[in-house]
Amino acid sequence: MSAWLISLEGTEAGHQVALVLALLAALLHAVFGALQKGRHDPWLSRGAIDLSYTLLAAPFALFVVPWPEPHMWPIFAIVWVIHTVYKTMQAMAYSRGAYTVVYPVVRGTGPFFTVIGAYLLFDETFTLTQWLGVAVLLSGIFGLAVYNYLKLQVDRATLGSALMLAVMTGSLVAAYTTYDAYGIRATADPFTFLAWFFLIDGLFMPVVAGVRWRSMAQTPALGPLAVRGVSGAIVAFLSFGSIMLATRLDKVGEAAVLRETSTVFAALIGWVVLKETVGPRRLALMALIAAGAVIVEMGG
Template sequence: MIDWIMAVEGTPTGAAIASALALTAAFLHALFGALQKGRVPPYAARASIDTGLVAISAPAALFLVPWPEGGAQWGFLAGAVVIHFLYKVLQAETYQRGAFTVVYPVVRGTGPLFAVIAAGIVFGERFSPGQWAGVAVVLAGLFGLSAYNLRHVDAAARRTLPAALGLAVATGLTVAIYTTWDAAGIRATPNPFTFLFWFFFLTALDFPLIAAARGHFRPTRELVRLGLSGAVIAWGSFGAVMMATRLGSVGEAAVLRETSAVFAALIGWVWLGESTGPRRVALMGAIALGAVLVELG
């Protein structure tokens, strides 16, 4: 398996698989959002999911895959712990202060833009003019969706919106940082599954330990169900996009992942019975079109 992964890295076959993995990550990310659907406070939800991630990742990290070797591999994992902790705190604070349907597209819109720029600096990736046009269309769709949803926000939520939007942009920046950092880490580790299992094990320890120390976390049936199902979905989503960044372009994977907004709308319409008007459909179509342009470019 490892030999096959190394053989297809940087090839057209690897690029095609990377695109499929990024789209899979987008679908799972949308499913993850629908699973939470605002029923559980952000910090409690994060502690539950991280507990599930530790439970499913620790045995494999400790006993199944080779351990990380050398200072570089451990350094990437240590950096990932810090970066993802900052991301999780910023994300929770963003969702607490702003309407989810408004701030989420801002987070997901700024993330790939910064990631494409960072991939150009760190990995020397270059987007063609057609691909940049695709990025612009994706961003227009995401920010347009945020502006459209803003019309339905009540007056109380509007008062905290400036702070929430500032936090959303900061969260998007951390998305770009962790996307670039994790891509460098998984590329620097000969066995990608070593990086993945140890990544999920170590980066998921923080919130459960904090919750336990504060005594604020009381497992309920809903939290346990959310923790286990959310952990499996989160593993698939983050794992798929990280593997995509090893096999193909970091920037392309970052942009394709943001088609999660399209999948979220489809899940909301089919599964949750939410109404989808013509304007939202048009904005979703713009996001999908932008992703196609990035691929064709």
């Protein structure tokens, strides 16, 4: 499969596969965010998910895929630092603010900076039409966050700090998207990067979650938390794996923008699963996000 994927790099077929992978990542990333924000403490949820995908990735990293080339170890070290800071910021934001307000801000901040990072690192450029698409998409995403802030019952006492953390988290989304793309292109076999990424990426949050769990006055049952962890790990494999492969096959900036249609899926999850209200204004904003993604794709 690795040889087939590598053969698609830079081709029209590769572009189409990257499009599908980016949209799949969008859907699954919204599911992943909801899993982390659900009824469990977000620190515990993230710790359970990370522990699960590290354990699941270990046999593949150690015994199935080719071992990383020597030059990959410094790259993995930087990847680990970026993702660790990102996850810490994200958990702090989710702990302070409503999911439907915080999530759009995180995801809306990311693609803009990713497009800039892709230009600096990979010399990728967007057409004027694509920049228009980015503007339309971001107006929908941030409009959704503002609407949720104004209309939904949220804890406004902590929302200000949550939004600041969300913007910082979004900048880290751009950092990891761009640098992960660099990392997956730096190794001969993309699945080597994916397997080792998931192995090392999950080493920090389980420790934090364990300390937090032990300090709680009423500790949650480990069984449901473990189920959430394994479910989240599977979603993470498919979601993060899809977007990383998309960035190897095609433009990093386009994949990043298309992934942010996850905000639409997140709003639908909030409506169906979390029983949050979705009215005509929110539907219009979600249509803007989808339209922006279409403009970016068609304008390339």
